[in-house]
Amino acid sequence: MLKQFNRSQVIGIPPEDLNKHTWYNSRKQHPYYGSTGVNTGVMVMNLTRLRAIDFPSIIVNLYKEWHSKIKWGEQDVINIWLHYHPEKLYFISCEWNYRNAHCRHGNVCKRAAKNGISILHGNGQQFIIPEKSPEFVAINNAFLKYLSSENPKTDIAEAVKRNLENVKRVTDCVKALRSLFRNLTLS
Known part of the structure; x- marks a missing residue:
């Protein structure tokens, strides 16, 4: 899957939900990726590229800024980051993170x-x-x-x-x- 990333993509994550009305677009108090957000339960990471952009510092700084508004920990922080940097995401399809939300x-x-x-x-x-x-x-x-x-x-x-x-x-x-x-x- 890493070979499918383009030059700017550093992380692959599936959607938070496939329905139009999700937790993110109905209740969140912070920015998130796209119209539904992403679900970080499964992630494919190009660690070389993440190190090159100092990803840990980015995440820590976003957490410090938004910690009072987040509920889902790293998932919310990564959604905030991807909201501002959507070009960094390789979108993984739902079969790679099949959850109860996909069949309920x-x-x-x-x-x-x-x-x-x-x-x-x-x-x-x-x-x-x-x-x-x-x-x-x-x-x-x-x-x-x-x-x-x-x-x-x-x-x-x-x-x-x-x-x-x-x-x-x-x-x-x-x-x-x-x-x-x-x-x-x-x-």
Whole structure:
């Protein structure tokens, strides 16, 4: 992915949300990237380029200026920076940071529907609190149970599908993830 960066891009980040009405454009009290902001749960960084622009100092100075207005830590600070320097961003598509927000009202991440999920992001404790997202817990449990098995790829793939089928409360996310993982094979 780094090879896809142009000369000015130093960091790759996916969108915060794919819906028009997001946390950023409805509640934030500071600048943010684009119309929806970016979600720093997954980032691809060209560390050589970031060192060259003294990125740590930039971030610390922005934090000092905006700390009373931010809620999401480094994500807010990076959004502020990218608001002023959008040319530094390589935009990563949603399948590289698939979150509950991408399926809670139907599958809004069309790239995941086409290409599959590359990284599943269990933000906000989605992987550990069944009441929040039983489907994310089901997937996490499959990985935890079979990661050290003799055939982890096959065992995990089958357990993910089985665990998703066993989720009792069928939400839009459960439906989307069942569909997305139906043909899962790990190679």
